[in-house]
Amino acid sequence: MVVSIAFVEILLAITCFLFLRRLSFNDGLPWNWPIIGMLPAVFFNFHRLYEKCIDVLERSKGTFKGKGVWFTNMEVLLTSDPINVQYITSKSLSNYPKGSNSKEIFEIVGEGLFNTDHDEWRKQRKLIHAFLNYQGFHRVTTETFGVVNLETGLVPVLDHVS
Structure with a gap:
């Protein structure tokens, strides 16, 4: 039973x-x-x-x-x-505030792009754009990450596979 x-x-x-x-x-x-x-x-x-x-x-x-x-x-x-993403992140950012939960989640990155709203966000965005468009940044990034990743990452994997 x-x-x-x-x-x-x-x-x-x-x-x-x-x-x-x-x-x-x-x-x-x-x-x-x-x-x-x-x-x-x-x-x-x-x-x-x-x-x-x-x-x-x-x-x-x-x-x-x-x-x-x-x-x-x-x-x-x-x-x-892409149209929605551009609208949210660029054209009408003031309609989408991040709030306190976002500040807690991204606390580790400080008061940067991920934790700011409105005018402060625009300032951070301009600063990052200027930094990313600087030719010295591209050169150092290519030299540092490109060669190191090729020598320690991609080449050993391709050697192993071949």
């Missing part, structure tokens, strides 16, 4: 798992469940989350809005559309 109840419970759990897995996606896009949001889609694809994000962006034509569990009030906007 106890064995049959355990078997029924296992069978019910497997059935629920397969049912959730099947219903987690609608036309390849994650399904937004009423209470748990898109958590099943993340759970079932955790081992290949990056590839699934790429697949979702391709199926949704470059922009997708995801929702988390209801009590977290979390929403995520994924975009790979």
